[in-house]
Amino acid sequence: MTARPESWYAQPAEKWPDPKLKGHSIPGYRYHSKEFFHQEWENMWTKVWLLLGREDEIPEPGDYQQEEVGPESILMVRQQDMSIKAFYNVCQHRGARLVFNELGTVDAFTCPYHGWRWEIDGSLTFALDPEDFPEGDPCGKLTLNEIACDTFAGFIWVNMDPDCVSLKEFLGPIWDDWSDYEIHTWKRYLALTATVPCNWKVVLDNFNESYHLPTVHPQVDGVVEENYQWTQFDMSEEGHNRMWMQSGTPSHSLAKRGEELLKPGLAFMLEQWGLNPDDFRGGREFETREALQKAMRVKGKEMGYTQFDNLKDHQLTDTYHYTLFPNFAVSVWADGFHFLRARPHPTDPGQCLFDNWWYAPAPEGLTTPVMTINGPVERDAEVEHEVFNYLDRSLSNLIDQDMGITTGQQLGFRSRAYKGVYLAKQEHRIRRYHELIDEYIEGKRPAPKRSSAIAAE
Ligand code: FES
Numbered sequence: 210m211t212a213r214p215e216s217w218y219a220q221p222a223e224k225w226p227d228p229k230l231k232g233h234s235i236p237g238y239r240y241h242s243k244e245f246f247h248q249e250w251e252n253m254w255t256k257v258w259l260l261l262g263r264e265d266e267i268p269e270p271g272d273y274q275q276e277e278v279g280p281e282s283i284l285m286v287r288q289q290d291m292s293i294k295a296f297y298n299v300c301q302h303r304g305a306r307l308v309f310n311e312l313g314t315v316d317a318f319t320c321p322y323h324g325w326r327w328e329i330d331g332s333l334t335f336a337l338d339p340e341d342f343p344e345g346d347p348c349g350k351l352t353l354n355e356i357a358c359d360t361f362a363g364f365i366w367v368n369m370d371p372d373c374v375s376l377k378e379f380l381g382p383i384w385d386d387w388s389d390y391e392i393h394t395w396k397r398y399l400a401l402t403a404t405v406p407c408n409w410k411v412v413l414d415n416f417n418e419s420y421h422l423p424t425v426h427p428q429v430d431g432v433v434e435e436n437y438q439w440t441q442f443d444m445s446e447e448g449h450n451r452m453w454m455q456s457g458t459p460s461h462s463l464a465k466r467g468e469e470l471l472k473p474g475l476a477f478m479l480e481q482w483g484l485n486p487d488d489f490r491g492g493r494e495f496e497t498r499e500a501l502q503k504a505m506r507v508k509g510k511e512m513g514y515t516q517f518d519n520l521k522d523h524q525l526t527d528t529y530h531y532t533l534f535p536n537f538a539v540s541v542w543a544d545g546f547h548f549l550r551a552r553p554h555p556t557d558p559g560q561c562l563f564d565n566w567w568y569a570p571a572p573e574g575l576t577t578p579v580m581t582i583n584g585p586v587e588r589d590a591e592v593e594h595e596v597f598n599y600l601d602r603s604l605s606n607l608i609d610q611d612m613g614i615t616t617g618q619q620l621g622f623r624s625r626a627y628k629g630v631y632l633a634k635q636e637h638r639i640r641r642y643h644e645l646i647d648e649y650i651e652g653k654r655p656a657p658k659r660s661s662a663i664a665a666e
Pocket residue numbers: 300301302303304305320321322323324325
């Protein structure tokens with residue numbers, strides 16, 4: 210195997226604790242059983258912090274964002290004091306949905322059915338014919354049903370459990386890992402949401418391993434070290450997973466197969482940062498990563514990437530792929546963020562809502578396009594959120610490759626022949642996820658150290 214320069218080893222990421230696994234066999238019913246779907250909803254989805262909104266979508270008091278998760282619709286509303294409150298999007302008179310659009314601005318929410326007026330803080334200030342209610346005027350008595358809400362990395366997170374742990378406690382090591390990237394300032398440059406015919410866990414299973422890369426995405430090994438022996442896999446106590454893949458480098462898999470090391474993707478990356486690919490051919494191919502880090506330090510400053518000053522050298526080039534329990538996977542780079550989320554379908558365990566989004570910094574004056582998974586997007590572009598059914602349009606080449614597999618796997622999980630998994634160690638993050646889901650179902654989570662986010666306010 211071709212040798213790496215010594216400096217390559219210089220900055221290992223700190224290991225996470227890797228909790229002991231029990232050896233779950235992950236049988237197929239977990240992906241299609243209505244009963245299991247119901248158990249998950251009652252005991253896991255409604256007890257866990259969910260990334261649901263984005264702060265910059267609702268900058269002013271009265272701005273709201275409405276997002277769906279399973280059978281629920283949640284309203285996130287900017288308050289007069291600039292804090293954000295989250296409510297179930299359901300009128301407390303007779304259950305009408307208050308709004309249906311994703312984003313909007315209101316003085317107050319007026320229910321479309323009988324006109325009750327709910328203020329942005331959830332209080333009721335108008336009900337028609339208040340004297341006609343035998344139990345008394347509902348104003349001052351009823352409020353919208355509020356749930357815990359907090360923010361991190363510019364995202365709005367909600368939790369339907371009134372007795373939940375704090376978001377910081379829930380996120381564990383993610384909090385520190387992400388702080389230096391300044392993700393809260395980044396903008397969305399791709400927003401594709403598709404209803405996909407597979408259970409949400411099939412999607413997360415897929416993003417919880419890189420074992421499929423050589424087969425499903427053969428194109429990536431020119432710029433990412435996809436060989437598992439050179440990759441660090443981590444599992445946190447809180448249930449989140451991390452995979453550290455060195456990037457800006459040829460993969461050792463290429464070397465193993467005796468293929469050309471400096472592929473066009475890597476050459477493009479080098480040129481992007483002002484380096485000449487020809488300087489690295491003929492034995493210096495594994496020096497590209499370090500050279501890129503040096504070039505990025507200098508050029509990043511010129512581009513206005515202030516976050517580069519906070520980041521360690523390896524964070525400049527490398528791919529940190531996280532899966533945040535339960536439904537959010539993300540690849541984080543120094544200059545971009547691939548957002549992958551699967552939300553449960555309201556009623557059908559065999560479908561999910563899949564978000565394939567991209568965030569990147571937008572420093573003032575920077576005009577170079579953002580390179581998203583779906584191609585370049587102008588830095589000042591107004592990006593439309595596109596919602597569609599699977600196969601109505603492409604989700605990008607790479608994600609189409611993934612979904613082609615996950616939708617077929619959903620069919621396989623219904624087969625009598627599927628008896629459960631036979632996992633490689635590099636796939637153990639999948640097992641961890643399933644064991645954690647079971648812990649929620651058995652009522653063992655959240656962790657005993659509770660500090661109710663609502664009570665703390
Ligand atoms: S259901 Fe909302 S006012 Fe009647």
